[in-house]
Amino acid sequence: MIENVVIIGAGNLATQLALAMVEKEIRVKQIYSRKIESARELAEKVNASFTNELAQLTSDADLYVIAVKDSAIQEVLENLNLDESRLIVHTAGSVPMNILEGFTNTYGVFYPLQTFSKNRKVDFADIPICIEANHPSSFLKLEKLGAKLSSSVNQINSEERRTLHLAAVFTNNFVNHFYSIGAEILQDKKLDFDLLKPLIRETAAKVQTLQPFDAQTGPAKRNDQSIINAQLKMLHNKPEFQKIYSFATESIFQLQQKHKHDLL
Amino acid sequence: MIENVVIIGAGNLATQLALAMVEKEIRVKQIYSRKIESARELAEKVNASFTNELAQLTSDADLYVIAVKDSAIQEVLENLNLDESRLIVHTAGSVPMNILEGFTNTYGVFYPLQTFSKNRKVDFADIPICIEANHPSSFLKLEKLGAKLSSSVNQINSEERRTLHLAAVFTNNFVNHFYSIGAEILQDKKLDFDLLKPLIRETAAKVQTLQPFDAQTGPAKRNDQSIINAQLKMLHNKPEFQKIYSFATESIFQLQQKHKHDLL
Numbered sequence: 001m002i003e004n005v006v007i008i009g010a011g012n013l014a015t016q017l018a019l020a021m022v023e024k025e026i027r028v029k030q031i032y033s034r035k036i037e038s039a040r041e042l043a044e045k046v047n048a049s050f051t052n053e054l055a056q057l058t059s060d061a062d063l064y065v066i067a068v069k070d071s072a073i074q075e076v077l078e079n080l081n082l083d084e085s086r087l088i089v090h091t092a093g094s095v096p097m098n099i100l101e102g103f104t105n106t107y108g109v110f111y112p113l114q115t116f117s118k119n120r121k122v123d124f125a126d127i128p129i130c131i132e133a134n135h136p137s138s139f140l141k142l143e144k145l146g147a148k149l150s151s152s153v154n155q156i157n158s159e160e161r162r163t164l165h166l167a168a169v170f171t172n173n174f175v176n177h178f179y180s181i182g183a184e185i186l187q188d189k190k191l192d193f194d195l196l197k198p199l200i201r202e203t204a205a206k207v208q209t210l211q212p213f214d215a216q217t218g219p220a221k222r223n224d225q226s227i228i229n230a231q232l233k234m235l236h237n238k239p240e241f242q243k244i245y246s247f248a249t250e251s252i253f254q255l256q257q258k259h260k261h262d263l264l
Numbered sequence: 265m266i267e268n269v270v271i272i273g274a275g276n277l278a279t280q281l282a283l284a285m286v287e288k289e290i291r292v293k294q295i296y297s298r299k300i301e302s303a304r305e306l307a308e309k310v311n312a313s314f315t316n317e318l319a320q321l322t323s324d325a326d327l328y329v330i331a332v333k334d335s336a337i338q339e340v341l342e343n344l345n346l347d348e349s350r351l352i353v354h355t356a357g358s359v360p361m362n363i364l365e366g367f368t369n370t371y372g373v374f375y376p377l378q379t380f381s382k383n384r385k386v387d388f389a390d391i392p393i394c395i396e397a398n399h400p401s402s403f404l405k406l407e408k409l410g411a412k413l414s415s416s417v418n419q420i421n422s423e424e425r426r427t428l429h430l431a432a433v434f435t436n437n438f439v440n441h442f443y444s445i446g447a448e449i450l451q452d453k454k455l456d457f458d459l460l461k462p463l464i465r466e467t468a469a470k471v472q473t474l475q476p477f478d479a480q481t482g483p484a485k486r487n488d489q490s491i492i493n494a495q496l497k498m499l500h501n502k503p504e505f506q507k508i509y510s511f512a513t514e515s516i517f518q519l520q521q522k523h524k525h526d527l528l
Contacts, residue, residue: 163449176481
């Protein structure tokens with residue numbers, strides 16, 4: 001059973017995961033970060049020791065969680081100096097599990113599918129935790145750990161995980177960017193972004209029960225060229241927004257046509 | 265004071281507005297729809313009479329709400345046969361108030377900034393209601409009506425309203441389309457869309473307190489070309505999604521650069 005962990009990383013995900021673990025009485029023994037100040041800051045929150053030297057990691061934790069940016073995982077692995085029996089996981093959506101091969105005998109992935117900020121507390125209870133491991137016994141350990149944190153623990157392989165991550169880029173990163181565009185459009189006319197907040201909430205709430213395709217509304221769906229043209233004209237001094245407006249409109253139209261065609 | 269209304273239209277907005285009014289004890293006297301069955305269906309829900317003939321509208325309502333699609337407003341107006349003292353509003357984001365000029369002496373706009381579906385009940389209490397009128401006395405009447413339905417009643421002119429509508433297209437229609445793309449990406453690999461739902465909720469929840477620009481995360485923000493290229497490759501058999509992925513990524517990158525530049 002996993003009773004204590006070392007967290008390698010002190011960024012958004014590392015922070016929220018460490019906090020969630022401590023809340024469920026899983027001990028966070030140590031925090032590593034390249035920057036000692038970041039390590040200290042998180043360590044203090046979860047009552048752990050901290051280091052900025054991978055060679056100084058405590059050697060007897062039940063689990064080592066690598067929660068650094070994707071491009072730094074390889075370097076972390078090359079500088080770890082742990083007993084081959086230690087269970088190591090990474091937390092990245094788009095990095096295959098086998099990056100861990102050769103560095104330890106037991107490894108896996110522990111990927112919470114959510115967007116994290118350092119200072120925004122998230123409730124782990126409903127976050128889908130996607131688990132993969134190279135041995136059934138490790139899988140079971142990770143599954144039990146996941147179940148302490150969340151009601152949604154899922155066996156997801158590396159290929160599936162990268163698909164989830166790709167879909168998450170559309171539904172989180174790109175969606176948030178459209179919120180930014182909306183905010184900028186309003187700001188230019190001194191209108192309050194608060195006016196859009198109930199709409200943003202309802203748009204997200206709708207697809208919790210409806211299929212997104214069935215929830216689609218608006219000028220592009222109706223192919224209302226008169227509004228589409230008027231709105232494109234309003235964006236004449238924002239050529240980059242105009243371009244993305246055309247593209248999104250065209251893409252909605254294509255998806256509508258495709259579904260119609262699929263129904264024939 | 266507006267104590268009773270006629271609703272012209274029986275679509276998503278008309279339905280939810282009629283239901284919300286009745287709940288607040290504003291009487292819906294009559295429903296008009298081009299299709300008699302649609303008129304009947306909504307009328308039964310709100311205990312109103314119904315018609316598919318504009319000439320048969322009851323002549324003595326305190327307010328006539330035109331809640332038909334934008335392109336049908338003009339035709340409705342031309343076929344109305346009401347006393348010039350009647351207060352008439354439309355509910356459209358992108359149609360200027362002055363479309364009503366000449367058809368009555370008192371007119372305005374009553375625009376609830378929200379996405380509506382016929383069968384999904386919405387709570388009007390926090391929906392921003394955007395009001396405009398051609399006379400202060402009509403404005404006050406509409407403001408009082410709005411305040412019965414919602415805690416957010418806003419004086420918004422036609423120019424501001426079309427800006428809000430444009431921003432709403434980005435934050436609602438385009439956002440929902442990205443939910444659809446996410447759903448399709450998962451469906452192709454037999455992955456459950458439920459896995460994305462907590463992420464979608466949190467993405468919308470974040471910008472209720474953070475500025476969207478500050479909430480941005482992901483490979484495009486980090487300019488992580490290795491993931492961006494890998495994800496573009498995954499979309500090789502979906503050229504239309506690939507195209508929109510490139511565009512959104514480029515647009516996020518540009519906005520990041522612009523903000524950096526603005527800070528210099």
